[in-house]
Amino acid sequence: MKDMGPLTYFLGLEISRNTQGYLLSQWKYTCDLIKLANLTDNKTHETPLELNVKYEKDDGDLLSDVTSYRQPVGRLVYLTMSRPDISYAVHVVSQFVEAPCTLHMTAVHRIIRYLRGTLNQALLFSSSPDLQLSAYSDANWARCPISRRSTTGYCVFLGQLLVSWKCKKQTTVSRSSTKAEYRVMVDACSEITWFWGLLIELGILLSVATPLYADNLSAIQLASNPIFQERTKHIEVDCHFVREKYTVGIISLPHVTSELQLADFFTKTMTSSCHRFLHGKLMLVHYPTSV
Incomplete structure (x- = not known):
């Protein structure tokens, strides 16, 4: 065995340390995912999924290239390791990998735009x-x-x-x-x-x-x-x-009370204000890209 020093990067996971504790992020992995999506705009969204939308199997036309859907969804599943805030959204879109439609791809793009707007997020393991x-x-x-x-x-x-x-x-x-x-x-x-x-x-x-x-x-x-x-x-x-x-x-x-139920983050879509409130309770913090 070899001592390679403090852990900083492993399988897409970036680990850093500050006075608060350890920060676990996938910044580079997320950047690569955004590039893979090849979105032609610079839009961002405040929430990963649109409020009160229920996706079904026949939402729009079938995609001619299913790989263009399965590849980003697979990467999003791995990204939930450090981004619990997208867990429910990824759970929803991953149900349609067998036969994705155009509306399902729109939902995937919304998640990626949300990630673009919250790129500098890390999961804090406090000391x-x-x-x-x-x-x-x-x-x-x-x-x-x-x-x-x-x-x-x-x-x-x-x-x-x-x-x-x-x-x-x-x-x-x-x-x-x-x-x-x-x-x-x-x-x-x-x-x-x-x-x-x-x-x-x-x-x-x-x-x-x-x-x-x-x-x-x-x-x-x-x-x-x-x-x-x-x-x-x-x-x-x-x-x-x-x-x-x-x-x-x-x-x-x-x-x-339902207003303080943190598990709501993993069962439903929510308004921007509720999303911001619960987001802070999950120990997701902003960190500079230089970390």
């Missing part, structure tokens, strides 16, 4: 000594207009650090918003449990339960109140994994 875990989970019920499956979204913080996030379409159709929210809580709870095990291996013992913030009161009651169990036999047995972790004190289930 704060706070090692308390916290998480947010949310679901966009029946969001997909094609299959009516819900969208899962959660994020996990270690202190102020955003260490894990997910945006994914659920594998089955949920007949109620409570069921959709509960499924997300299962995924987030599994992630929290994994982090508990990792921290224990590192010799860090968490003294308090990890708050898993949710904005659906029915899902919270379902997990915390055993009286509700007899009414919910239609929910699979493994979903009650959440209640087990709640009972033993690994998680707590505080309610959070």
